[in-house]
């Protein structure tokens with residue numbers, strides 16, 4: 044059979060024969076059920092295809108990966124996987140690595156469908172898989188001979204939801220991707236691409252296993268939408284800043300593969316590719332499906348392409364028409380079809396795979412060399428550059444009276460090199476050789492969760508089989524060690540060390556350039572993991588945990604009465620299990636520790652929590668489970684979805700409620716606590732959410748979702764919330780939902796203001812700007828709301844609300860500050876321009892309203908279910 048001059052093997056079913064339409068036909072989307080059946084057919088009919096079930100999704104579907112290569116290679120997959128692993132781990136000699144690079148095949152990952160409304164993703168995957176299962180042209184055959192391709196579906200549940208939603212309309216003119224009733228990943232929606240260092244979600248865990256443990260591909264390609272207006276597709280290489288922990292070879296490899304992709308489109312007469320400054324994507328952030336791979340020496344590719352099954356337009360954007368080195372081949376305004384986007388995507392896949400087949404031995408050796416460089420750096424004293432070190436060099440020179448040089452200007456006199464040495468040869472500034480996580484820390488179970496996140500991405504963790512001493516400090520047996528002399532050192536550093544984001548401005552004195560996602564996220568800080576950072580070589584009775592093998596806490600149940608620390612997150616899970624079985628639980632009135640009698644034994648055995656060695660808690664009160672409601676809205680709020688995830692993980696029964704439920708009133712008869720995550724409560728200044736219609740019309744959606752429509756309003760919802768508080772209900776607000784304090788006329792104001800010409804104004808971004816970063820706060824540990832917290836807490840802060848409370852209100856006891864900035868330099872990780880403005884600002888408070896209480900937490904204390912260090916601030920409010 045010949046189609047436009049390309050030959051296809053005859054016995055492989057085409058998409059048209061299976062789906063009833065060509066992939067890329069207008070108004071046609073395939074569901075996952077159909078796609079899964081098609082993948083099975085390809086595997087049955089093509090000797091080039093092996094179907095692998097990589098695990099269940101959150102909704103219980105099978106998630107599939109199609110391994111595609113020549114039939115000869117398919118017979119030897121185990122060997123090629125082993126070679127890929129050995130080269131990535133880089134513990135073999137350069138000679139062995141050279142030999143394996145010759146023997147091995149390049150491994151390339153191509154996924155689709157992660158963001159389910161970006162429908163090109165899943166559909167290019169189907170089309171590309173078909174072409175590689177069936178085509179017999181020389182280029183395809185060479186690729187099959189030299190590359191193992193891993194075609195992976197990134198979000199099966201999402202494709203099923205979105206395709207059924209779009210196709211439910213018989214009239215093609217009515218088909219639309221907008222107005223989905225729920226998130227296209229059960230908990231996270233779009234945030235499913237922000238989960239790759241934490242690996243909370245099943246899909247992330249499945250993908251992570253293949254990427255970081257099983258195959259460790261040298262190249263991975265993650266498809267997204269949409270390109271910036273006036274372009275077709277944005278792709279590699281990406282704009283600055285890049286993360287300073289990367290190996291330089293990674294960045295130049297992104298240039299090389301990017302050039303191959305870009306050039307292929309130009310040769311094929313497909314205009315409209317843009318790179319670097321042509322789009323907003325950078326390589327700073329860790330946690331994206333693409334970006335986490337950089338920290339593992341993989342060439343991670345992202346494209347963002349336009350197009351949808353409903354025909355669209357390339358709009359006229361005059362500024363995009365003039366060619367430049369970011370966009371040398373601009374696209375002109377035109378009608379745009381789904382098929383155009385599929386064709387572009389298949390071309391881009393071919394470009395990547397053709398690059399891989401031509402450079403297979405080099406790709407294999409380079410990932411080895413990057414890993415080798417990491418290991419070497421971890422074995423000796425090294426000094427990494429970061430903006431703070433450059434500042435320190437400049438500061439040292441200034442102090443020494445040497446102020447010339449220091450910039451790139453031609454003719455500038457150079458600085459005395461001794462100022463380099465004062466910073467970059469100082470012992471205190473050396474990169475760490477490793478980290479020790481002592482088993483005697485207050486929440487060791489959470490430390491183990493942190494280590495498991497590292498293990499899921501292939502990091503080597505070691506366990507002490509006996510007590511040991513390092514730098515004069517003793518550690519008990521069972522402590523863990525993470526050393527930096529390993530191939531994935533960049534990821535290790537990134538999870539323990541602060542991110543030092545550069546001060547990135549449009550021009551000197553101008554507005555800041557927002558980072559693509561977070562600026563700082565140091566996971567060890569967000570999870571309140573206690574660790575020692577060791578800068579000298581160290582050793583001990585350490586045993587390596589096998590790659591990918593998850594750790595299980597080993598807690599023993601001693602005694603007959605049990606005290607569970609309020610500092611341990613898993614204590615709350617155990618308590619919830621006990622309360623569900625009506626076993627009495629008491630709480631210390633002094634520090635919130637839980638007390639359980641021997642009747643809780645069997646449940647505590649299963650809970651696997653650490654107990655405090657205490658015989659009795661004297662001053663205590665009985666606790667019971669509060670009836671908890673969690674706000675959400677039509678379409679699903681991601682923040683609410685993550686909170687729902689946390690509630691399930693820690694065994695809380697939270698009922699999801701919608702604005703209409705709140706407006707209907709009578710709330711206290713049903714709930715004791717309502718949680719409002721960020722984005723729920725509008726600001727009173729902007730007149731609330733009323734101005735703009737939200738969500739689809741009721742008649743356009745299925746009846747069972749109509750009760751979810753609407754938003755929280757000042758005129759209908761707030762009076763019901765006031766009534767709820769008056770009746771003795773408690774409300775927990777997070778992030779922007781602390782706006783509720785203003786609706787309630789509490790004596791609080793924003794602290795992030797300045798007086799200009801006698802008027803109070805918001806601080807402009809030129810003076811104060813803190814994009815997603817980790818900041819340090821002071822905590823009032825005496826307050827029951829804060830039980831289990833320490834005097835200082837690291838919180839995730841994203842230009843979050845900060846308050847001033849009036850002294851009178853505090854004195855009258857109506858309002859209690861819970862957390863505040865106790866220094867002018869609270870930045871722990873990320874970027875905090877103008878951080879001195881934060882000093883003394885209150886970030887959390889508790890206010891008595893009627894018989895109830897409002898808890899307001901400005902920082903994102905539940906962010907993406909990553910901030911385990913601040914989960915207790917929620918948990919404490921969920922008991923009576």
Ligand SMILES: [Zn+2]
Nearest residue numbers: 158161267268
């Ligand atoms: Zn996307």
